[in-house]
Amino acid sequence: MMLSLATKSLVVVTRARTTTTASSSPAVTVSRFAIGQSGRRRGRQATRSTPSPANRRSERPEYCEASSSSSSPSIASVSEAGSEMVGDSAHTRAWRYTGKKAGKISDLSLLDDTLASPCKGDVRVAVKAVGLNFADVFTCLGLYSAFPGVGVPGLEFSGVVEEIAGDGAPDRAGQRDAVTETALGAVPRLKVGDRVMGVTRFGAFAEQVVLPAHQVNALPKGWSFEQGAAFLVQGLTALYGLKSLGDVRKGHRVLVHSAAGGVGLFALAICQAVGATPVATVGSDSKVEFLLNRFPSLSKETVIVRDASTFGKQLEEVLAATGGSAFDVVLDAVCGRFFEPAYSLLERGGRHVVFGAADFTPTGDGVCWLSLAWQWIWRPRL
Secondary structure (H helix, E strand, O other): OEOOOOOOEEEEEEOOOOOOOOOOOOEEEEEEEEEOOOOOEEEEEEEEEOOOOOOHHHOOOEEEEEEOOOOOOEEEEOOOOOOEEEOOEEEEEEEEEOOOOOOOHHHOEEEEEEEEOOOOOEEEEEEEEEEEOHHHHHHHOOOOOOOOOOEOOOOEEEEEEEEEOOOOOOOOOOOOHHHHHHHHHHHHHOOOOOEEEEEOOOOOOEOEEEEEHHHEEEOOOOOOHHHHHOOHHHHHHHHHHHHHHOOOOOOOEEEEOOOOOHHHHHHHHHHHHHOOEEEEEEOOHHHHHHHHHHOOOOOHHHEEEOOOOOHHHHHHHHHHHOOOOOEEEEEEOOOHHHHHHHHOOEEEEEEEEEOOOHHHOOOOOOOOHHHHHHHHHOOOEO
């Protein structure tokens, strides 16, 4: 398997579960999924037979990819100015790429924009805060292929409902009936003036957003707009990665990369809730103390400051100290040089879930393509 910077995907690598004899050959299923603009999931699946593996490290993996995003806990506040309705559209303002392909954060400009009127099952929300996620950084650097290159970035927001389009509104062109029905089913739980948080496939970095009603939810009592704007992408990424894809269970040993980040903190909380044993990796000593204070169940033996040159040895030592021999689940936001040491210590039937590539990420305003090309040459292979 090859991991591409141009394809920001959620990847699951699963070691073979089937025990076979020398004469049998287990089937390996490979599934890839992409989420379209209308919410349609397009997929293809292929099954092929492979020889029985001789040992754990040489087993051919089963994997699937699903569109996703990684995240960090930053918040950006937005103006509280409203929109001016003109005919069938509204005038608003948004941070937009126009005329240029995404590639430099400095090319993002705050411009006047046109907002279409809500269609059947849609809501219009005045945005009060937006979440700034790792995927947004990839978008602004031109490294997220799901973003069209021009348009408004942003995946999550919070705000106030200003308009709701019920059954009498026009249909959205090209939208599946099932999506419209789901959106209409969510309309009765909302009313104008509600404080909500929501997710969208880009477009959140604006003063107003229009989206299907089922993509927003009421802010919990006592939550600020900033808290709501930072919750959904990170929380859903952790939940989907660990539960839906990782199938984490009580007693599992789980390696959580970037554990002090937004997704990592949610992942540790999920492990704690289900009774799994987490091992956390971080990038600095200060984050070790932060995690130990936040999660008393962790210890200095189970929080690792990652070192690329000795990472395999670090993992072996923490497993030995905790009485384990392998990980049942790896939740990987780092990849790069840290992928293979973790994968080599994955239990038979375990799952390696990749949702980010921090080890490949540029640190400046622009992209150094020579550096990325070198890292591409040395990308992990299975």
